[in-house]
Amino acid sequence: MLEVKNISTGYDKKQVLFDISLSVGHNEIVLLTGGNGSGKSTILKCIYGLLPIWNKEGKIIFDGRDITKLATYEMVKAGIVYIPQKNNYFESLTVHENFIVSGSIYSNDVIKQREQEVYKLTDLYKYRNRTPFNLSGGERQLLALGNALMHKPRFILFDEPFSGLDQAKTKIMVDELLQLKQQQISMLVVEHKKIFNTFADKEFKLDLGKLI
Secondary structure, three states, X not given: OEEEEEEEEEEOOEEEEEEEEXXXXXXXXXXEEEOOOOOHHHHHHHHOOOOOOOOOOXXXXXXXXXXXXXXXXXXXXXXXXXXXXXXXXXOOOOHHHXXXXXXXXXXXXXXXXXXXXXXXXXXXXXXXXXXXXXXXXXXXXHHHHHHHHOOOOOEEEEEOOOOOOOHHHHHHHHHHHHHHXXXXXXXXXXXXXXXXXXXXXXXXXXXXXXXO
């Protein structure tokens, strides 16, 4: 479904990734691990077109289509969404307003329908009039996920979904991701918590920008 082929990239003149190749199959949850500074988040940004690929050989293939140079909005149209670790929701808006803004590229009828679907998946309906400041860490992570789900994605790039969650909220997030998998949504997830290893289909580990 998604193939990363021989990509190298970095920031300014500092190279961070060295000839990275990996794949995520249809309906797979794939874990990306490694120490701080190993390049995990950089891979997600590179796939999503937020960082340029430095080498001519580097390519991103999605469903057999070369998406290496697609703009972000075209990624969304292709069915791919990216949930960064931070700045993944609108702090000054309520849950309901977050979903409205996230889905603003669609018609009002589509937004209403998808918002109800997201409420069913995330159980955030009872918090729809709250701002993120009045949500727990786990609820804010679900809000970030809900914003992405407004686009009905086929593939999710998720950067540390369990960051800051206690054991109970971690269990809720695990259940959410498994539920998404049942809906044929594939995922590439950056994470450290060992609980994720219990249901990921496969794992890639990075060390200093190289797969090991």
